[in-house]
Amino acid sequence: MSSAPKIPAAEGLDIVVIGSFNPAIFHPEWFLRQKLVREEEIAEAQINAISKEICDFSFSGMKLFCMNDRFSIGTGNISKSARMQDLLIGTFTILSHTPVSACGINPTVAYKVKDDKLWHKIGNTLAPKDLVWNELFEKPGMNSLCIKALHSGEFPGETFLWVEPAQDQRIHPGIFVRANYSYNFPKDSGSSESTELLLKFLIKDWDDACAIARKLAEVILEKIKPDE
Amino acid sequence: MNNTVILGESVSEQPREGAATMSLNPKNPVRWSERIARSGAGFFGKPEARETSMVPPSPQATESTFHHISIPRIRKPSPASKGSYILLKKYSGFVSNRGDQSFTAQLYESSTDYPVVEAEFELEELSPADRELAVDGAALVWTIGYHEEDSRRCESLIYMRRRPGWSSKELGEAEKAAAELTRDIEWK
Numbered sequence: 001m002s003s004a005p006k007i008p009a010a011e012g013l014d015i016v017v018i019g020s021f022n023p024a025i026f027h028p029e030w031f032l033r034q035k036l037v038r039e040e041e042i043a044e045a046q047i048n049a050i051s052k053e054i055c056d057f058s059f060s061g062m063k064l065f066c067m068n069d070r071f072s073i074g075t076g077n078i079s080k081s082a083r084m085q086d087l088l089i090g091t092f093t094i095l096s097h098t099p100v101s102a103c104g105i106n107p108t109v110a111y112k113v114k115d116d117k118l119w120h121k122i123g124n125t126l127a128p129k130d131l132v133w134n135e136l137f138e139k140p141g142m143n144s145l146c147i148k149a150l151h152s153g154e155f156p157g158e159t160f161l162w163v164e165p166a167q168d169q170r171i172h173p174g175i176f177v178r179a180n181y182s183y184n185f186p187k188d189s190g191s192s193e194s195t196e197l198l199l200k201f202l203i204k205d206w207d208d209a210c211a212i213a214r215k216l217a218e219v220i221l222e223k224i225k226p227d228e
Numbered sequence: 229m230n231n232t233v234i235l236g237e238s239v240s241e242q243p244r245e246g247a248a249t250m251s252l253n254p255k256n257p258v259r260w261s262e263r264i265a266r267s268g269a270g271f272f273g274k275p276e277a278r279e280t281s282m283v284p285p286s287p288q289a290t291e292s293t294f295h296h297i298s299i300p301r302i303r304k305p306s307p308a309s310k311g312s313y314i315l316l317k318k319y320s321g322f323v324s325n326r327g328d329q330s331f332t333a334q335l336y337e338s339s340t341d342y343p344v345v346e347a348e349f350e351l352e353e354l355s356p357a358d359r360e361l362a363v364d365g366a367a368l369v370w371t372i373g374y375h376e377e378d379s380r381r382c383e384s385l386i387y388m389r390r391r392p393g394w395s396s397k398e399l400g401e402a403e404k405a406a407a408e409l410t411r412d413i414e415w416k
Contacts, residue, residue: 008314009314010314011313014282016280016281018279036390038357072282076313077313079373079385079387082389086389089391090390093392102280104279106280106282108242160278166242176242180278180280180281182281
């Protein structure tokens, strides 16, 4: 019988787009005028900063952050992922001549594990200490493990995956997995072409990219079982 | 040029108090700045992909590795959502029949699910703005999860998708793909 918990203790998602942006545009009122958000969502928006250089506000469980060369939207409530995808697609369909150079889909997930013993076993299995670390250092521990992999298909690129101990005491002992699934747009693509590619990437690779952290965590918990 | 980009932490980033290491004293605190320093020394080749990550590039990276932005440190804003959310189930689907008081939807968990699940919902379960969108063929997502704040409550949410309509170019591409598929079918 599987010992892996089926339900994550927390799950989030952040999308980062690298390009050339005008942060002042991204005012909640602009989203409302473009019918990308509802009035009640904007009524509860919490604006931290909106200027020529930076835009930073939260609404409806999502956080939008933009600088001249970076646009990001994120949530710690994974039920918002479809809402976020629609908002991104709607935004960049309207701003169809925005030059973009890269996009990253960054899911995160945390799972609680059975006990400290299993928690240490996961750390020691992923980053064994006997060969190198124990000889050199006192109580070495895995604080973060980063693996780079490739993804192919229409939007090939690199995926970075991190496995870390969960830092939230409510999820202790637990593991935190995050991923950066990215696509760099061809350098010769024009602004409208790159935006079109961005939209396609956000539609075609969305589901696979969003599931990647959860899949990795599930495999770790499936393969590394408690001692009997 | 300053080669460190420090952004507000991601809303889905880990809380960092009482940081722990696996197979080390879990009470050992690790500062955020230390974590950034440790987060990537570039052992695996070009680290540019993390430009699109929510974690800033490592200060150990050389100046030629990243696009540099010199900005002041930004204070971490308050979380975008209060409490936490645990997703139990997520179905995608579409409205198959809309009535006056309710609607029926065909739902699936993954695109390979067959047969799909059919469920009936009261229109009252939708927000007023979403009720107008619940027409035959409209795409939706149904999520079931726990919302935890002071207490835990089970939440069932139906979100009507808001996608821009098909562009003429997309329609043309779809027609072309359909024509190719039809052509390649070998009828027996």
